[in-house]
Each structure stands twice: as structure tokens, then as C-alpha cells.
Amino acid sequence: MNFKDASEEQGSSIRKEEDALGLEEETAGYTFCDGCNEVPFCGIKFYRRGEVVTRIEPWPDYPASPLCSKAYATLQRLYHPDRLKYPMKRTTPKGSPDPAFERISWDEAYDIIVHHLKRIKERYGPHAVFFYVGDPKEPRAAVQRLAFTYGSRNYGNESSTACRRAAQLAELLTYGFPTTGDLPTEQTKVMLIWGTNPAYSGQPFMCHWQFADAKERGVKFIVVDPRKTPTATTLADIHLQPRPGTTAALAAGMMHVIFKEELHNKAFCEKWIHGLDELKAYVKGFPPNRVEGITWVPAKKVIDAARLYACNAPGGLKTGAQGTTHDLNATNNHRAILLLPAICGYIDIPGGVTKPTSPLEGMPGFWAEGPPSFCMRDKLAAMEAERLDLEAFPAWAEKLFEVQTNHIVEWIGEGKVKAFLGWGFNMMIWPQTHEYQQAFAGLDFAMAVDYFYRPRTHDFVDLVLPAAMNFERLAPFAYHGRMIFGRTPVKPAGECREDWKIALDIGVRLGHPEIFFNGDVEASCNEILGMWGLTYDDLRKNQEKGITVPAPCPDAFKKYETGRMRPDGKPGFDTPSGKIEALSMVLQKHGYPALPEYKEPMPTSDEYPLILLTGARVPYITHSKWREDSPWLLELQREPLLMINPRDAEPRGIGRWDIVILKTPHGEIKVKAKPTIMVPKGVVGVMHGWAKANVNELIPRQFDPISGFPPFKEVPCAVMKA
Ligand SMILES: Nc1nc2c(c(=O)[nH]1)N[C@H]1C(S)=C(S)[C@@H](COP(=O)(O)OP(=O)(O)OC[C@H]3O[C@@H](n4cnc5c(=O)[nH]c(N)nc54)[C@H](O)[C@@H]3O)O[C@H]1N2
Numbered sequence: 001m002n003f004k005d006a007s008e009e010q011g012s013s014i015r016k017e018e019d020a021l022g023l024e025e026e027t028a029g030y031t032f033c034d035g036c037n038e039v040p041f042c043g044i045k046f047y048r049r050g051e052v053v054t055r056i057e058p059w060p061d062y063p064a065s066p067l068c069s070k071a072y073a074t075l076q077r078l079y080h081p082d083r084l085k086y087p088m089k090r091t092t093p094k095g096s097p098d099p100a101f102e103r104i105s106w107d108e109a110y111d112i113i114v115h116h117l118k119r120i121k122e123r124y125g126p127h128a129v130f131f132y133v134g135d136p137k138e139p140r141a142a143v144q145r146l147a148f149t150y151g152s153r154n155y156g157n158e159s160s161t162a163c164r165r166a167a168q169l170a171e172l173l174t175y176g177f178p179t180t181g182d183l184p185t186e187q188t189k190v191m192l193i194w195g196t197n198p199a200y201s202g203q204p205f206m207c208h209w210q211f212a213d214a215k216e217r218g219v220k221f222i223v224v225d226p227r228k229t230p231t232a233t234t235l236a237d238i239h240l241q242p243r244p245g246t247t248a249a250l251a252a253g254m255m256h257v258i259f260k261e262e263l264h265n266k267a268f269c270e271k272w273i274h275g276l277d278e279l280k281a282y283v284k285g286f287p288p289n290r291v292e293g294i295t296w297v298p299a300k301k302v303i304d305a306a307r308l309y310a311c312n313a314p315g316g317l318k319t320g321a322q323g324t325t326h327d328l329n330a331t332n333n334h335r336a337i338l339l340l341p342a343i344c345g346y347i348d349i350p351g352g353v354t355k356p357t358s359p360l361e362g363m364p365g366f367w368a369e370g371p372p373s374f375c376m377r378d379k380l381a382a383m384e385a386e387r388l389d390l391e392a393f394p395a396w397a398e399k400l401f402e403v404q405t406n407h408i409v410e411w412i413g414e415g416k417v418k419a420f421l422g423w424g425f426n427m428m429i430w431p432q433t434h435e436y437q438q439a440f441a442g443l444d445f446a447m448a449v450d451y452f453y454r455p456r457t458h459d460f461v462d463l464v465l466p467a468a469m470n471f472e473r474l475a476p477f478a479y480h481g482r483m484i485f486g487r488t489p490v491k492p493a494g495e496c497r498e499d500w501k502i503a504l505d506i507g508v509r510l511g512h513p514e515i516f517f518n519g520d521v522e523a524s525c526n527e528i529l530g531m532w533g534l535t536y537d538d539l540r541k542n543q544e545k546g547i548t549v550p551a552p553c554p555d556a557f558k559k560y561e562t563g564r565m566r567p568d569g570k571p572g573f574d575t576p577s578g579k580i581e582a583l584s585m586v587l588q589k590h591g592y593p594a595l596p597e598y599k600e601p602m603p604t605s606d607e608y609p610l611i612l613l614t615g616a617r618v619p620y621i622t623h624s625k626w627r628e629d630s631p632w633l634l635e636l637q638r639e640p641l642l643m644i645n646p647r648d649a650e651p652r653g654i655g656r657w658d659i660v661i662l663k664t665p666h667g668e669i670k671v672k673a674k675p676t677i678m679v680p681k682g683v684v685g686v687m688h689g690w691a692k693a694n695v696n697e698l699i700p701r702q703f704d705p706i707s708g709f710p711p712f713k714e715v716p717c718a719v720m721k722a
Pocket residue numbers: 034134135136137138139158159162163164321322326423424425426427429430449450451452454467499614615616622623624625688689695696699712
């Protein structure tokens with residue numbers, strides 16, 4: 001029997017069962033995948049019988065398809081028996097060993113929340129309530145509207161804790177616009193892929209395929225990653241495998257070669273780079289031989305990569321969300337990478353690193369941040385002094401509106417935060433998780449909205465509210481470039497409610513029915529869609545193909561010459577100097593190193609001779625999710641593994657699947673070992689987000705002084721057979 005026959009037979013037997021259940025005729029429905037928390041999400045076309053989703057497939061006309069394994073598992077997750085279906089109130093003290101909850105009504109849940117919000121505002125002021133969204137990006141716009149209307153300045157999210165924002169800060173300080181680089185175009189001659197593995201983590205999944213197509217066209221690839229990733233093995237003409245955390249030294253080494261051999265774009269550099277002389281003087285101290293000693297990358301490879309990149313204009317860049325920022329020199333490491341395309345003049349030219357010419361009006365940043373007007377971000381200017389991160393991270397506070405949340409342990413201890421309202425977050429993703437758990441147990445009030453009861457988080461909150469899943473919600477709609485798509489939800493399970501609805505309902509009960517659309521989710525979407533003269537009904541009428549809002553002008557390049565890089569319309573970049581800043585004036589003002597200086601990572605020792613690289617993405621799971629709730633995926637990824645080079649495994653007597661102890665000065669866990677050349681000698685790779693072996697207990701609460709990012713990818717460790 002061939003595969004097609006098997007699936008058809010299986011399909012028809014499922015349909016027979018459904019007919020026996022008396023389900024309605026099958027019709028098509030549309031939603032987006034929330035599996036890896038990327039936005040815009042991949043498009044799902046599903047089939048429904050009445051309110052029951054029966055099967056899913058890629059959405060043919062949607063720009064981000066096909067789907068990966070996680071998308072298919074969202075169907076299994078939807079009908080999982082352990083889903084949270086009702087609001088739950090704690091009946092034992094927070095953090096007690098016997099957490100118990102009772103089912104309550106939504107009315108009671110909202111009464112409790114509003115009681116605490118009013119009480120805390122009166123007694124401590126509104127800023128003592130922290131509003132937060134984890135990696136799920138969908139709730140963010142509605143939660144901001146709630147936080148800023150209530151009057152708290154303290155809104156943060158996962159991106160502003162440990163994900164994309166340190167890189168974004170580096171981009172804003174250096175270029176004046178956010179970018180993770182571009183996919184290669186017909187013009188691109190060489191691509192620099194630094195600290196990202198899109199073959200596993202790409203957004204959408206197919207972005208790696210576009211790199212593969214470019215390779216076929218003859219584009220050259222330099223991939224910088226300590227690990228032999230599928231991205232490196234399939235694409236790289238030159239693969240540089242640096243010691244984790246030494247990014248700034250490697251980039252300085254490449255710049256050293258480019259300046260020394262005069263391969264840089266002199267006209268661009270002189271006109272458009274602030275601090276060029278200082279940068280040249282600084283990288284002079286990084287000749288390839290020295291760089292080899294620091295980074296483990298052979299001097300010849302540093303030279304070859306520098307030449308390949310600088311001599312093949314135009315060159316593109318692709319960086320990751322966090323591969324180069326999970327260390328104590330996060331911001332300046334990332335700034336150093338960004339200067340490579342800059343000194344070659346590859347900025348805002350076809351095939352290089354571009355700023356979009358016509359983003360959707362009213363959506364200046366990424367979707368994940370939400371449209372500023374809907375989020376009510378105009379209220380922030382008057383509240384800036386109340387940001388809790390202002391003192392510790394002033395450059396961050398100047399450039400990013402979300403609060404850097406890693407110090408929440410201290411803020412709770414000092415009584416500055418009394419309550420926490422969180423949507424879709426997991427405490428295991430913080431370093432020294434137990435300190436966050438203990439701090440949360442001491443709050444006056446904490447609330448979480450989620451799909452499942454997650455003990456490592458929800459054991460420490462007062463209320464757990466059940467969220468509707470991707471098939472069950474209308475908001476938010478999605479956009480790609482200037483294309484907009486809506487969805488057609490089924491009725492939520494049990495009493496689950498959409499994240500947006502929960503935020504709107506709380507706003508209504510706080511006394512603002514108009515601002516919160518009387519709790520009507522569609523009306524709230526229409527407020528945003530109104531920016532382009534659309535309503536949700538228009539999206540329904542154009543369900544399959546979406547609606548493309550016409551661009552006001554064709555794509556333009558070198559916009560720094562025409563005044564289209566800056567809000568004031570003057571030529572130049574949106575930085576204090578008006579140029580790309582090798583020497584950051586913002587960092588200088590706040591007393592930080594203003595050049596992208598190299599800082600030696602934490603030293604290894606005889607006791608802790610290896611470097612612990614945590615959280616490199618694997619295809620079948622995302623962070624702490626998809627474990628018990630998705631048995632299909634659990635079959636593909638049963639447990640956390642420790643990747644160790646055979647040359648490190650053998651002397652320790654470690655064989656395949658042996659249980660090993662992984663230890664740092666901060667804690668230890670037991671995991672299964674997988675000797676593999678995917679990691680270089682001297683480095684071990686461990687997955688994060690596993691309750692049975694939470695690697696974040698091994699990471700200290702030390703932070704990059706500029707971005708506040710934790711060292712998830714540089715801590716010295718030891719590994720021994722258990
Ligand atoms: N050691 C180490 N730690 C890391 C990292 C690393 O590389 N190494 N990576 C960091 C990064 S980049 C990230 S993004 C974070 C992830 O940080 P988190 O987002 O806090 O982590 P998740 O484990 O994905 O937890 C998300 C929770 O939200 C729930 N959820 C999912 N979708 C929705 C939704 O739409 N609505 C609601 N209400 N709930 C939802 C899930 O059930 C889950 O319980 O981890 C960080 N921590």
C-alpha cells in the first residue's frame with residue numbers, strides 16, 4: 001500500500017466515525033500557527049464540522065506555508081483532555097507543597113482581579129502592578145492597552161527579558177532601525193549568517209529553503225556558529241566556529257583585515273560612519289593571530305571570511321534573535337557584527353541590509369510589539385520616570401519601550417512590584433528559576449493565563465485563567481508586508497476565552513467600557529483595521545487570499561540620502577549623530593563602552609573546564625511547551641539531551657545515552673548524553689525548558705550591564721558520568 005492510499009483510507013475511516021457522531025458537513029476554516037511563537041505565523045487551513053476541527057493543512061495562498069510538525073500537533077493540543085477549561089482560584093498558600101485550586105466563574109475571577117488592581121493603585125500607585133506577556137506574541141497589543149490605560153508604566157515581555165530585544169537594542173544604537181537582516185535577493189553575492197540556525201528555528205520554517213535556493217544560484221555563504229548546525233553544513237562556504245561569547249573579537253578580527261587590506265567602502269565609511277577612526281584604531285588590536293587565540297577560529301579562516309565578505313558586493317546579513325546576545329557582553333557583541341556590512345557599504349542597497357520602504361502605516365515596528373496607537377503608547381511619555389528599569393539599564397530605557405524584566409526578583413523584594421498579571425509565560429526560562437518562584441510567592445497577587453496548568457509557574461500564582469487556542473480566537477489578525485489576513489474561529493473549549501477578550505473584559509470592569517469596546521474582540525480588531533479603511537468583514541470576504549493594502553510608492557534604497565530613514569525627514573540615519581554609530585553616543589552618554597568592545601567571557605577552570613551553551617533550538621519543541629500536552633511531538637523529542645564532543649566524552653568514559661551530571665558553580669542536573677561532533681571540543685549543548693532537568697538553575701543571575709541579558713550561552717561547567 002502506498003502512502004497516499006494509507007492516508008486516504010485513514011481519512012475516510014475518520015470521516016465515517018465523524019458521520020456516526022452526527023457531526024455537520026465539513027467546511028474550511030483558517031487560522032495561524034502559534035507553535036514557535038513567531039509572528040507572522042504560518043497559515044493553517046483547517047476543516048471543521050460545526051465547531052469541531054477535524055484536520056489541518058497548509059493555507060495555500062498565505063505567504064508563510066507549508067507547516068512543520070508543531071503546527072500539526074496544535075490539533076492534538078486543541079483536544080487534549082488536560083487543557084485548562086475553567087478559571088481556577090488557589091485555595092492553599094502560594095508556593096506551598098500542596099497547591100490546590102477550585103473552579104470559579106469568570107465573574108468571580110474578574111472581581112478578584114479588579115479588587116486587587118484597585119486596591120494596589122490606591123495603596124501603592126498603579127506602577128506597582130507589572131503586566132507581562134511571555135513568548136506568545138498574540139496577546140501583546142491588548143495587554144499593553146490594558147496596562148497603559150490602567151496607568152502602569154511597567155509592561156514587559158519575554159522579548160524584553162531574554163529574547164530579541166538585546167539584538168534590537170544593538171540595531172537601534174548602531175543603525176537607528178531594527179533589522180535581523182534580509183533574505184538574499186537576486187543581487188546578493190555573499191551572505192553572512194551569524195548566530196542563528198534557521199534550518200531548525202526559522203521564521204517561517206521555509207526561510208532556510210530560500211537560503212538553499214540562493215546557494216543554488218551561486219551566492220556564497222559564511223556561517224558563524226560554534227556548532228555544526230544544518231544551516232552551516234548545508235550552506236557554508238566558510239564555517240567559522242568561535243568559542244561562545246567571543247563575537248566581538250571575531251568581528252573585530254574580520255574588520256581588522258578589511259581595513260588593513262583597504263577592502264572597505266571608503267566613501268560610505270567616511271560619509272556615514274560615526275567613530276570610524278576610533279573603530280579603526282580599536283580593531284587594529286585584533287590581528288588574526290590574536291583573534292585565533294581568543295576565538296579558536298584559525299587566523300587563515302578569519303582572513304578568508306573577511307575577504308570573501310568584503311570583495312563580493314553586495315553582501316547580506318542574517319542574525320538570530322538571541323544566539324549572540326545570551327552572554328554578559330550581549331549588546332556590544334551584537335553591535336560588532338552589525339558593523340561588518342556597514343564598513344562594506346552594504347546598508348540599504350538591493351541585496352544588502354535594508355530598511356523596509358513602506359511598512360504598513362501605523363505599524364512601524366514588528367507585529368509582536370503591536371500598533372502603537374492601539375496599544376496607547378502615547379501615554380508612556382508622561383510616565384517614563386516610573387519605569388523600574390530606568391536606573392539599572394538607562395540606554396535600554398531610552399531606546400526600548402518594554403521594561404527589562406530580569407530584575408523583578410529585586411523589585412518584588414523591595415516592595416516596588418505588588419502584583420503581576422501575566423499571559424503565557426513560564427518561570428523555567430529565567431536564570432535561577434527558584435528565585436523568581438520564591439519572589440512570586442511573596443506577591444500580593446499574581447495571575448497567569450495559559451492553555452495548561454504548568455506547575456513550575458502556576459504553583460506560584462493565585463489565579464489561573466484558561467486561554468482559547470489558535471483555532472478558537474479571532475484576534476489578532478496577521479499581516480505579512482502589506483498583506484492582511486483574518487481567521488475563522490471555532491467555539492472555544494469549556495469556558496476558555498481569548499487572551500484579547502480577557503484583557504478587554506478587565507478593562508471594562510475597571511470602568512472603561514468605551515476604551516475596551518465593551519469586551520467585543522471584533523470591534524477591537526476593527527479599531528486597528530480602520531487604519532487602512534478595513535473591517536474584519538472585509539477580511540472574511542477575502543478570506544483565502546487576504547487583502548493587500550497598496551504601497552504608496554515603489555521600494556526605494558539608500559534612503560539615508562533622501563531623508564527617509566529619519567522621522568524628521570533629514571538625510572542620515574536615526575541616531576544622535578545622524579550616522580551609523582561605531583561609537584554609540586547613547587552608550588557614551590550613559591557611561592558604557594561606546595565602541596563595540598570585546599569582553600572576555602566567564603573563565604573556565606580545572607573544576608569547570610567546559611562551556612555551557614543552552615537552548616539551541618530543536619525542530620520539534622519550543623521552550624517548555626509541547627511536552628505532555630503534545631504526545632506526537634514528545635515521541636520525536638522524548639527528553640532533554642546533552643550534546644558533547646566525542647573528544648570530551650571519551651576521556652570521561654561517557655557513551656551514547658549515558659546519564660551524566662552537568663554541574664556549574666550554581667547548581668547541577670542529570671541528563672542523557674549524546675556524543676556528537678555537532679558541538680566542538682570544549683563546549684556542551686543542553687536543551688532548556690525541561691521540568692525534569694531545568695538547566696536554568698545552573699545559570700547565575702548576572703546580566704549584561706547594557707541590555708540586562710543573562711549568560712545562557714557562556715557559563716563554565718563540568719560533566720561527569722552519573
Ligand atoms: N537557558 C535558556 N533559557 C532561555 C533561552 C535559551 O536559549 N536558553 N531562550 C529564551 C528565549 S529566546 C525565550 S523566547 C524564552 C521563552 O519564554 P516563555 O515564553 O516564558 O516560555 P514558554 O516555555 O514558551 O512558555 C510559554 C507559556 O505560554 C503558554 N502559551 C502558549 N501560547 C499561548 C497563548 O497564545 N496564550 C496564552 N495565554 N498562553 C500561551 C504555554 O502553554 C506556556 O506555558 O526562553 C528564554 N530562556
